[in-house]
Amino acid sequence: MSLVSAPGAGTWLGASPEVLVEVDEQGVFRTMALAGTQALAPGALPQHAIWRQKEIEEQALVARYIVSCFKQLRLREYEETGPRTVVAGQLLHLRTDFAVNLRQVPFPTLGTDMLRLLHPTSAVGGMPKQAALSFLQEHEGYDRAYYSGFLGPVNLPQAGVSRLFVNLRCLQLHPSRPFCMQAPG
Template structure:
């Protein structure tokens, strides 16, 4: 059995005994019931699932979060900040770790009397559903209607993009599309999330649900910015895609000029950002072939020891410079962005934005919001993009986006209770 949440004001940490998956479902369902922002995530190659809940509306700001210190929480930022899709920060008022089985109140209840009644109501509801938490509800955005990009329109846009590149208007542009999938009867969101994190142990697997803004779930392969506990900065250049098959694995992967050039453009942009802030001492490893779910990519890793460099805010500054990277936008950034906004035919919202825990347990891990779906009431909208260069072929780019979509769409199968 799960122990009750004690309300004694002097307690800030609580042990929750029982199955961690059952606890996660109950905590998530409680947050949804009381219209609170909630985020669930698991870092790559770890077994610990974390959850944070804010007892207030998610904060909105156009500024990127401060990664090196300050307020703890979960960042959820769109591809392009707008009045329709603002940037959000879910303050970690309450956190839970499946590894430690600890629920932590990151404030003093006696200093926040308005929270006392709310926490008591949360406790009562948690106790009521803890043994049979079926998370059939989630926050839904009323701004979004089911939509799907047609194959003909996407391929035509690839052709138009190649023509613009050949004309010298751009070096690269990243085109995306969206696919609509009906949810099965009895769809259980948290059960699907738990299946997703087991299926892709090497990915950053997240579930974010914010009142009015909606619910997103994904398994991203791409670090945008990381600041570790020991003050090591990390970012990656990830681009180029091919299917992972029994006959083609990282040891046998052969990359065409198109993929090599695409990855090189992302790498060049990171180096350009380093140059802008006059950072010269960094470690570069790659490019090398890495596996991400059912796909392989080319990846180059960049690290900086912030203890040895005079850049105490390196993570925050690089986040400002990098987003959106050429891996999700293109080069030159401004030209590619304008092309996307005019031609793509839909608003990406939080797809290809960034998300992740900020200053949780002393570190920040920000990922690009890729391989993701937005959950509406009865439909999942799945997003994927492909980098278009002068060598791009419409049929191949359509197939690449389909393979990327399959990363998350396959976990929706057999998702009924």
């Protein structure tokens, strides 16, 4: 969950289970492919989820895109785990995790380089990336403001730790309409 309030930007409330880029205390870079969503049925176990072909293909497309970003950077030393079903609140998602031990590869700028390549994610802009972004800019017709993007702490006091999340599931709160949420468009 996130709550951000800043003069000129407004007050925003969000929830995202999706890590865009992270560098942890042990010097491990992480990102994930998270796609496919379904409600968690009461009493159901996540491992019994049945995924449609469309959701499986969408998740695989995102995972392949992450691998292509590693290839653009000429990085081959990464671990890939998944896809697997994960729980986020009352929802299920398909997720593949990627990790790179930065102490074992000579790549000190991997977090920044992957952020540049991954943002905006396909969940925000679509695929193929450049064609989708061009289409949105030409046809969407409104400013998304902070309805999409990324957020999180950068360079925490613990030796360069950063955790940025995909900002996709959010809303803007308006003081003049205390229980009213404004959706884009």
